[in-house]
Amino acid sequence: MTNQEGHQIDHQSAIRAQRWVVKIGSALLTDDGKGLDHQAISGWVDQLAALRQQGVEIVLVSSGSIAEGMVRLGWQQRPKEIHNLQAAAAVGQMGLVQCYEQNFSCHQMRTAQILLTHDDLSHRERYLNARGTLRALVSHDVIPIVNENDTVVTDEIRFGDNDTLGALVANLVEADLLVILTDQDGLCDKDPRHHVDAKLLKQVRAGDPALISMASGAAGSLGRGGMLTKVQAAKLAARSGANTIVANGRTPGVLQRLRQGEPHGTLFVPDQEPLLARKQWLAGHLKAKGTLVLDSGATAVLTQQGKSLLAVGVTQVQGQFTRGDMVLINSHDGRTIARGLVNYGADESAKILGKASSAIELTLGYMAEPELVHRDNLVLV
Numbered sequence: 001m002t003n004q005e006g007h008q009i010d011h012q013s014a015i016r017a018q019r020w021v022v023k024i025g026s027a028l029l030t031d032d033g034k035g036l037d038h039q040a041i042s043g044w045v046d047q048l049a050a051l052r053q054q055g056v057e058i059v060l061v062s063s064g065s066i067a068e069g070m071v072r073l074g075w076q077q078r079p080k081e082i083h084n085l086q087a088a089a090a091v092g093q094m095g096l097v098q099c100y101e102q103n104f105s106c107h108q109m110r111t112a113q114i115l116l117t118h119d120d121l122s123h124r125e126r127y128l129n130a131r132g133t134l135r136a137l138v139s140h141d142v143i144p145i146v147n148e149n150d151t152v153v154t155d156e157i158r159f160g161d162n163d164t165l166g167a168l169v170a171n172l173v174e175a176d177l178l179v180i181l182t183d184q185d186g187l188c189d190k191d192p193r194h195h196v197d198a199k200l201l202k203q204v205r206a207g208d209p210a211l212i213s214m215a216s217g218a219a220g221s222l223g224r225g226g227m228l229t230k231v232q233a234a235k236l237a238a239r240s241g242a243n244t245i246v247a248n249g250r251t252p253g254v255l256q257r258l259r260q261g262e263p264h265g266t267l268f269v270p271d272q273e274p275l276l277a278r279k280q281w282l283a284g285h286l287k288a289k290g291t292l293v294l295d296s297g298a299t300a301v302l303t304q305q306g307k308s309l310l311a312v313g314v315t316q317v318q319g320q321f322t323r324g325d326m327v328l329i330n331s332h333d334g335r336t337i338a339r340g341l342v343n344y345g346a347d348e349s350a351k352i353l354g355k356a357s358s359a360i361e362l363t364l365g366y367m368a369e370p371e372l373v374h375r376d377n378l379v380l381v
Helices: 011-015 038-053 065-073 082-105 118-122 124-139 162-173 210-214 227-238 254-259 274-284 296-305 346-352 357-364
Strands: 019-024 057-062 110-116 142-148 177-182 203-205 243-248 266-269 288-294 314-319 326-330 336-341 378-380
Touching (some): 019 038, 038 057, 082 142, 110 124, 124 142, 162 227, 296 336
Parallel strands (some): 203 266
């Protein structure tokens, strides 16, 4: 199968990715509501540890806190009241994180808990803070375990399901691959619960509008998602160039088998090459709040060498912006040559312009990042 640009994409090239976001659903983690399935979790941790030993960077997005809290509280039905949902999440999160920590420690691996709300990822400064934290954890060989912060979230700011959270985390860390483990084999051309002739789709384009009609929006009693949310998540993940695989988490050794190139589940491929998709996503998703003007040397370095933008090459700061805002980057002769997410606010940028990175801490009293705009957050226009 090829994408719209005519490039050949296959399953094996997708799984050779070096940064995976793995999302595991509530039904798998809690054995359909019977409490945390410690044996199953141990098996997934073994696979994740093996992936990490093979050089794959791992971010785990885990459901299960509310479901585990319901079991601990003796509730048979998912509550509708927000305060009861938050209470269940608070109780269940304890057991969920303890279980992961104990299992990863058997592999001498460290874990960290990250709780996010939609508001965290829509607010630019908090977005960059979350991104920086996740990058730091991965660089220190720590497995981040991400979940929605159900203890404080409201309906107005919730993700709606952890499939969406997984996709947004894939965007956040610029993952190569999002793996959504569920209790279904993947996406079929019809709802397999109602059509015996339904066929599993091995590979599809993430942006294909026909997928919506194929997916069922139904969810189990524990989770909020269904196959529809997984299709939508794959489309979201594709914005930053990530492939997505939706596979049955009950398949023995599923993560290792995917890594070895076995075509399990459904592979959703971006409609564009990953690098192009990431850059277009970055270029179009924010309105510019200000402008940085460069000297001729920085203009040449940025346009010809693809490096990050350092304060030493900036001659002028225009507009009012804060850390994480999108800014225009202009050449010394006034041409807009790039757009990027800035690491310092306008006032701070004005104080450090023309200075070497080593002088930032002395000037400001701290150094958030050595770059004014990191190349991962910058796109040439």
